[in-house]
Amino acid sequence: MNQDDEFSGPTSSTNQGPLPSKPAPFRSDGKQRASGLTKQTVYPKKVNHSVVTSLKCKKGDKKLYTVVRHVKGASDCQESGESQQYADDIEYLMDGLKGTENVGTRCLSTMGFVEKCSVPQFRMHMRAHGTIAKVFGKLQDAAQDPCLGLCTAGLMYMLSRDRLNMDLDRDSLWLLVRLLSKDTAHRIHQLDPSQQAEYKKVQEKLWAVFTELPKASNSLGDIETSDLSNGHLAMESLLSLTSKRAGEWFKEELRLAGGLEHIAQTVISAALSLSPVTGRMEGENLVLFKTMNRCLRVLENVTFMNNENQQYLLELKGCGLVKAVGKALRMCENQLELCGEPEVHVIKKLDSYGLHAILHQGLLATLRLLLNISHDNEWGSMKVGEQEGLMLTTLQCVLQMPQYICKDQRFDVLVLSLGLLINLVEHSPANTRKLISMKTQRSFDSQSQRSQENSSSEEGGSEAEVVTSLEALVQLFLQRQQAALKAESQSEEEMMGEEPEEWSVAHSDPLDWITIERDSGKGNQNGPQPTEEEIKSSVRKALHSAGKHMEDSIVASYTALLLGCLLRENNLNVASVRDCLPDGDFTCMVDMLKKFLSFIELTNAAGNTGSKSISKVIEVLECF
Incomplete structure (x- = not known):
């Protein structure tokens, strides 16, 4: 030196x-x-x-000073210190998860991970260093003990709150399925008093952690502390993991691990336990329907674009799942009718876990699941169409159900119901004959227009007219097509004169994020400038008009596509539809479908199969 x-x-x-x-x-x-x-x-x-x-x-x-080289910044020192602290905490907690430790120590260590995972940075550190698989690797026997299983399910729930993938491996997924199948809610009464006391302590500790989470990342809703169980938390974790983030391997392993069978059996058991009600759903029926709702949403996610899972669920228990889903669909329809038409100022006061919101979520999950298992599947569409009253209920979802749903949420119900009917009649002549022979009422929009016309005349109100399904669908198409054409020809002054619809609790104002920038140098050369609220109001009205035009066009296109499938190889019904069309001309349907096909090809939304089906229907209608 x-x-x-x-x-x-x-x-x-x-x-x-x-x-x-x-x-x-x-x-x-x-x-x-x-x-x-x-x-x-x-x-x-x-x-x-x-x-x-x-x-x-x-x-x-060098008496009073020394030279220090390469000094780190304050932020670097803080980051390094946090990383080292996280690493020390993980090492300490991992020692308590060893199989040689007693159950109490393992529960404390697992609960320590749950509390630490309330911090997003800690969860990110675990993902970055591959710690998640190591933790669950030491908890493979957690389902055998109620307290340890509840702690493990709580840890999975905490890790599934992020938008990123949970990075589950095969062993962790199988552990999740075991926790789901061995629900402690059914075994808690079989434990001795000391074990029950420990179990309640774990419930209280988990609830204290979950209540500190922000509402955006907490999906437990309005459940009570005593309702916490490993099955409930595992289902919520699975629901979060399968919502558009699960890969094909995840869906495959979930079926092989027995998770699909258990979830489907839960739906079937809940449907059998539902008792008929004449009033609003409450008590045990409401609890069972909430359980069905969560399970249906998981099944909807794992059957999307997965033929193996679709076929597996169709064949399971002799189509028992399809029968249970049909019963859930009918219950959603009946209960929404009992709830009546929602008022916007009432819906805004309700939270997202009210009865109306639960029924709406269940209706969408049911329609999506039926849509998935009947998509491009002749046998599946035949089995779904065989269920008693299911096609009539779906037709009512198109014609009457939207009046019981908030205006900004009707579009999803219309498109899903029309899509399900298209799937059912596209490959099944029996379903086509069944739908054509149905008698129903006109759509609620048409009835409201007729009632307004009759109110101004001497006739006054009249009873709802019973028409054929073809006539009701043609009337729906004409109404939506005329609304879309009116929006296209609408001038800017007329568009600005309309008031946009109010947003329900499911949606916030879409313009909250917009910031209006003003140029202070120009002054008032062209008169007074509009205020920020006036600018946002103009943009809001323009967006509302464009969105309304798009919704009307898509609903009209789906209705024309359904009518085309019904008239294909059924020339006897062509005259009935022709009598309902203006001048007996199918050109309006053909033009609407051509525009829809151009939109589909531009966005590549339906794939090659969907485009070919639309092209075939266009060819059929052009021949009439």
């Missing part, structure tokens, strides 16, 4: 001079140099290199 240490960084100089034999007492500017400092000059050994001059200080002269 050199006797001299560098005091400051080197400085460059282009002046070449003789190296002094002893330190100069004064600097070149006449000021006295600090004691202990010596000037050292290093001459270059290569061409074009400059002379380097530096100051040296002996160690013996």
